[in-house]
Structures are given as C-alpha cells and as structure tokens.
Amino acid sequence: MERFEKYEWTIDSDHAGERIDKFLVEQFAEWSRSQIQQWIKEGHVTVNEKEVKANYKVNEEDEIVVKIPPQKDLEIEPENIPLDIVYQDQDVVVINKPRGLVVHPAPGHYSGTLVNALLYHIKDLSGINGVLRPGIVHRIDKDTSGLIMVAKNDLAHESLARQLKDHIVHRVYVALVHGNIPHDLGTVDAPIGRDPKDRKKMAVVHKNSKHAVTHFIVKERFEGYTLIECKLETGRTHQIRVHMQYIGHPLVGDPLYGPKRTLNIDGQALHAKVLGFEHPRTGEYLEFDSELPEDMDRLLEQLRTKH
Numbered sequence: 008m009e010r011f012e013k014y015e016w017t018i019d020s021d022h023a024g025e026r027i028d029k030f031l032v033e034q035f036a037e038w039s040r041s042q043i044q045q046w047i048k049e050g051h052v053t054v055n056e057k058e059v060k061a062n063y064k065v066n067e068e069d070e071i072v073v074k075i076p077p078q079k080d081l082e083i084e085p086e087n088i089p090l091d092i093v094y095q096d097q098d099v100v101v102i103n104k105p106r107g108l109v110v111h112p113a114p115g116h117y118s119g120t121l122v123n124a125l126l127y128h129i130k131d132l133s134g135i136n137g138v139l140r141p142g143i144v145h146r147i148d149k150d151t152s153g154l155i156m157v158a159k160n161d162l163a164h165e166s167l168a169r170q171l172k173d174h175i176v177h178r179v180y181v182a183l184v185h186g187n188i189p190h191d192l193g194t195v196d197a198p199i200g201r202d203p204k205d206r207k208k209m210a211v212v213h214k215n216s217k218h219a220v221t222h223f224i225v226k227e228r229f230e231g232y233t234l235i236e237c238k239l240e241t242g243r244t245h246q247i248r249v250h251m252q253y254i255g256h257p258l259v260g261d262p263l264y265g266p267k268r269t270l271n272i273d274g275q276a277l278h279a280k281v282l283g284f285e286h287p288r289t290g291e292y293l294e295f296d297s298e299l300p301e302d303m304d305r306l307l308e309q310l311r312t313k314h
Contacts, residue, residue, distance in 0.1 A: 012075040012137035018065045022215060027054065028061040031073065033201045033215055051076060075137070083112055083138060088124035093154065093295050098163040098288050100129055100142070102155050103297045106274050110146040110155065112139050125157060132157070133164035144168055145176075145242065150262070150274025152300045153180070154282035166287030171242060177283030180237045180247055181226070181299060183276035183306065184256040185266065188225050188233045195221045195250040199243040208263055209245045211253045219243045221250045229310040232259065232270075236280075248275060259306070270309075272302050 014034070022030055031043045031052070044061045046052055053072045054063065065071070091103040102121065104110070109120045125132060125142055132142030135158075142157040144167045158164035170176050200216030202208040220240035227234040233256065237247050248264045251257055257265040261275040270276075283294035299307075 012139070014073045014075070016071045018067055018069040018071065020067050022065060023067040024064055025215070026061065027052065027059060027063045027065055027071070030065055030071075030215075032206070046073065046075070049076075083117060083122060083126060083141075085127035086118060086123035087127050088119070088121075090121075090124050090128050092128070093297065094293070095129075098159050099167070099286065099293075100125075100157040100159060101282065101295050102157060104147060104152060104155050104279075106150050106152040106300060106302070109149045111143050121155070129157070129159065131159045133159065133161045135161055135164045135168075145171055147279050148245065148248075148275075148277075150260075151180075151277045151279060152303075153277075153279025154295055154297050155279070156282060156284060158287075163287040167284060170284055174240060175285065176242075177281065177294065178239045178242070178279065179281035180239070181278045181280045181303075182235050182237055182247060182251065183259045183270075183303065184233050184235060184251050185259060185269070186231065186233065186256045187228055188223075188235065188256055190225070192222070192224045193254075195219075195223070195254055197250060197253055199246060199249055209243070209249050211249060217241070217243055219246050219250065221247055227307075230313060232310060234307065247277060270306055272306055276303050276306065278303060 028040055028044050028047060032040045047061045050058045051074050054069050092100060093103050094101040104121060111122045112120050122141060122143065134141060136143055142159065144156060144158050144164055147153060147155055156167060158167055197211040197219060198213060198216035199209050199219040200212040202210035218241060222238045222240065223235045225233055226236050239246060248258055248261055252264040259265065259270050259276040260272040278299050281294065281296050283292060286293055
C-alpha cells in the first residue's frame with residue numbers, strides 16, 4: 008500500500024480570501040506552484056473533504072488536507088555519515104547536528120542528509136512523515152548546529168509533535184550577532200511569514216504570517232558584536248535569524264539575512280544548545296546540553312582577545 012505524506016491546516020482570518028494554490032506555496036518552500044497545482048488537479052488536495060480547483064479562495068475555518076503522493080521509485084539510501092548521538096532509547100534519539108548538514112532530503116537533493124545518516128545508524132524510525140522524513144519531528148537549518156530530537160516510532164512521533172505544538176519543548180540557542188545590544192534582555196514579538204519579495208526568505212510581515220516570539224539574554228559583549236542566548240516560545244522557520252535582523256542585529260555569517268562582509272565562519276553563528284522534552288513513553292522530563300562547535304568557540308576567543 009502506498010503511503011502518502013499528509014498535512015492539515017485550518018484556515019484562520021489572516022489567510023481567508025487567498026487562492027488555495029498561493030496558500031500552499033507559502034506552506035511548502037521546497038515545492039513549486041506548478042507542482043502544487045498538479046496535486047490539486049490530481050485530487051490530492053481537499054477542502055472540507057471535497058476536491059477544489061487551484062483558483063478556489065479559502066474561507067476562515069476551512070479544513071485543508073494535502074496528501075503528497077510518494078515519489079515513484081524513490082528510495083532514500085542509508086549512508087555512513089558520522090553522527091554525534093547524545094542519547095538513545097527505544098523511542099527517542101537526540102543528535103548533536105553539525106553545521107552544514109541538511110536535516111532531510113528534498114526534491115533534487117536525496118543524499119548526504121541527516122536522514123541518510125539516521126537510516127544507516129538507527130534501526131527503527133517513525134513512518135509518520137513518509138519516505139523523505141522518517142523520524143523527523145522538527146528541523147534546524149542546514150547551517151545551524153546543535154540538538155535535534157528524532158522519533159523511533161509513531162507513538163513517540165505523535166507525542167513529540169504535540170509537545171512542539173503546545174510549546175512544551177524547552178529550546179535554548181546561542182547566537183553571535185552584529186552590533187552591541189544595549190539592554191541585557193529582551194523579547195521580540197513579531198509575526199513571521201514568507202517574504203513577499205523573495206520566497207526563499209522569511210520576514211516580519213503582518214499578512215499571511217504566524218505568531219512568533221523570541222526571548223533573548225545578553226551573555227557577553229565585544230567590540231561590534233554581542234553573544235546572546237535565545238529561548239523560543241514558538242518555532243517558526245528561520246525565527247531567530249529573522250527576529251534578530253528585524254531589530255537590527257543580524258546573525259554573524261548568516262548568508263540570507265546578514266551583511267555580506269562578516270567574521271570568518273561558514274554559515275550563521277547559531278547553535279541549538281539546550282533541548283528539553285517529556286519522554287513520550289514515561290513522561291519523565293529529559294534535558295540535554297551541548298558544547299558550542301569549534302568554529303564558534305574560536306570566533307569568541309578571537310573577539311575576547313581583541314576586547
């Protein structure tokens with residue numbers, strides 16, 4: 008039996024009146040509008056359990072279901088890519104992901120990802136997210152390092168996904184940003200959606216956006232830079248990167264949101280340092296802490312020497 012990847016949304020007032028193909032393009036960064044229109048044509052998209060056309064305008068409270076058909080003859084191969092496994096039991100794996108490693112395969116990019124490595128190192132992974140994302144409950148960007156949790160079965164996957172949705176998961180990131188933040192702590196409460204001028208980017212926008220809150224504490228100040236600790240209240244795509252750019256302090260090394268000339272680091276200076284969640288089977292609270300990667304450590308030492 009073919010297994011479809013299933014996604015569901017309930018339309019809120021911000022999206023009411025949008026064409027359904029436009030709404031879905033905003034949700035799936037990796038898929039083109041023409042691909043989404045093809046799914047609609049083939050009946051893989053329903054609104055309130057009925058098929059619609061691509062020009063259908065969604066209404067508030069509409070129930071949208073998308074079932075992405077499996078790619079024909081697509082097999083994601085296990086690859087012997089080294090993994091830093093911080094914790095593992097019968098339900099959950101916690102990985103310390105290096106910078107530069109993509110979390111899951113996407114169209115045109117089916118190898119060299121965390122999923123390929125997981126298939127090699129881990130015997131069982133949940134199947135809820137289909138062939139492209141086995142075990143993947145959440146993701147961190149390719150050029151962000153740090154802790155990510157992976158589900159080994161569907162029970163674990165459903166529990167961890169629910170905790171993420173209910174904002175129970177404790178996540179703390181460390182970031183090095185441009186400029187000196189004068190106050191010792193702050194909160195950025197600004198909605199994030201796809202950048203209307205560039206769909207590869209996210210931005211603080213008030214239409215077609217989602218509520219997003221980032222709390223930060225200043226840990227150390229340098230000449231022209233600030234080291235901060237960020238706690239996520241919500242988990243939007245590129246959230247910390249977008250929020251820090253929005254307040255005028257983009258991340259060092261950020262290829263999308265930062266200045267071109269920056270310190271010598273390959274990708275943004277952002278590390279998912281702390282991850283805490285309730286164990287899906289026992290209910291016990293587990294928390295993990297990881298060291299900063301070597302390149303971030305080296306940058307900080309250089310800045311301290313200059314200070």
